[in-house]
Amino acid sequence: MGRGLGEARSGRGRPVTHEAVVLEGPGTWRLERQATEDPESGEVRCRVDAAGICGSDRELFDGNRPPGYVRYPVTPGHEWAGTVEAVGSGVDPALVGRKVVAEGFRNCQTCERCRCGETSLCTAAYDETGFTRPGAFAAYVTVPARLLHLLDDEADLRAAALLEPAAVVASAVMKGAPRTAERIAVVGGGTLGLLAVQLLAAYTPGELALIEPRQQRAQQGRQFGATGHLHPSEAETQAGRFDLVVETAGAARSAALAIALTRRGGRVALTGIPAPGAQGVDPVALAMQQTTVYGVFGAPSAAWSYAVRAFGSGVLDPAPLITHELPLSAYDKAVSLVGSGDPGVGKVLLRP
CATH class of the missing domain: 3.90.180.10 (Medium-chain alcohol dehydrogenases, catalytic domain)
Known part of the structure; x- marks a missing residue:
């Protein structure tokens, strides 16, 4: 119409x-x-x-x-x-x-x-x-x-x-506080994941890996600034490598994978909401690894403002x-x- x-x-x-x-x-x-x-x-x-x-x-x-x-x-x-x-x-x-x-x-x-x-x-x-x-x-x-x-x-x-999903991603990025030259991973190449790649690329990370099984989405991630791509089945070989991991997939294992990828003392932002029965997270491992985990549901006003500014400036497309x-x-x-x-x-x- x-x-x-x-x-x-x-x-x-x-x-x-x-x-x-x-x-x-x-x-x-x-x-x-x-x-x-x-x-x-x-x-x-x-x-x-x-x-x-x-x-x-x-x-x-x-x-x-x-x-x-x-x-x-x-x-x-x-x-x-x-x-x-x-x-x-x-x-x-x-x-x-x-x-x-x-x-x-x-x-x-x-x-x-x-x-x-x-x-x-x-x-x-x-x-x-x-x-x-x-x-x-x-x-x-x-x-x-x-x-x-x-x-x-x-x-x-x-x-x-x-811009609504972009604001959710902006909230995750703000909580994760990326720093220049850090090793960063995004788990999931859907709408949230590819928007996250765009925002995170603006921080000039030393590495920006997209964990995604679909080749078409992985290729698009590279166009948006990802420096590499891993299939989820391969990602576990990178355990403990990343300073910051932003999880967007909401799959049964994606939260556990995101935490496993994070280095000791690293940060994780979880934005995906899996169906009941998703793989749990070991609280002992979180404590021993001193991992900081942020949950994201929706977006506060500040994240909306951030996303709108990024969109208006061309950082986010x-x-x-x-x-x-x-x-x-x-x-x-x-x-x-x-x-x-x-x-x-x-x-x-x-x-x-």
């Missing part, structure tokens, strides 16, 4: 209705025409240009997401970029027309973690765009203005739709990761592509 189609407008040009995906429950969805509401106080309504689909959206569709992290029925879509079209009271009207992305977590701003700047650790009840609130698999999405991050006027909004762009009406097809195992499937976008 082309941009601007699928919506009705009033005589003054104000959208009256628009199309949105509604997921009633696992595997049951419809494309629905909804009223286009004006934003409330403190909110903005954005026209969605592109919205990415990730593994958590596949979980949502399949019904595998933990009950506390979803509220059906819901319009999914937490990775998106668009343009501000209307603002509620108390919001700067100069935002209208600006290209933006927005944080998904509806953090409370008042708990101790939020006030310390760790907004992704908010202790209030979980609340996130696309999971408990209407998301961006729609022509429009409404979010609190305080969650916006502004983009340059010339920004590619297709590529900017990947997510566009080559996009392989499929589909209309809202092909939502189920788009979801089926994610996690299909097809090496030709990279980032899948919905284009309202």
